[in-house]
């Protein structure tokens with residue numbers, strides 16, 4: 001990783017993984033780095049955006065942070081906290097990027113991606129697509145998958161089918177083909193692990 005990315009990583013660390021999702025920042029950043037080797041997008045936009053994308057959760061109350069997982073919360077309530085974490089992430093992102101003297105011409109694009117990474121319907125660029133693909137791949141990683149099972153009391157096959165039928169194959173879910181491929185690969189790994197554990 002470039003030295004400047006490491007600097008951003010270090011400054012962002014105190015704000016990461018604040019939603020009972022230990023490993024989220026590191027795992028999604030790794031997916032982004034992996035995808036950057038397979039697809040075309042500007043790493044100078046993608047890497048800072050993925051590192052900083054969820055730092056905003058740190059600024060919300062613990063009640064607001066966990067509201068997303070509350071089955072009794074309304075759609076509107078959930079959308080409100082989504083916007084809150086995006087707005088707070090833009091603020092923290094700007095501060096950190098300015099602190100490391102990041103090239104100023106790249107900052108607006110990075111912040112634009114963070115500002116709607118969780119609420120935008122369409123993709124605005126391949127950089128936006130790559131960041132959001134990497135974020136979504138979290139749910140297919142061992143850590144993200146296991147967290148989902150515990151939190152939502154899913155059984156293995158329930159979650160497996162949901163991710164396969166209603167996520168990977170959903171129109172407009174992934175931007176890049178390679179992200180879709182990676183998701184299938186990860187899901188197969190989860191299946192193998194599960195079968196190994198249960199047999």
Ligand SMILES: [Fe+2]
Nearest residue numbers: 053054117118
């Ligand atoms: Fe987010």
Ligand SMILES: [Fe+2]
Nearest residue numbers: 024053054135
């Ligand atoms: Fe995220």
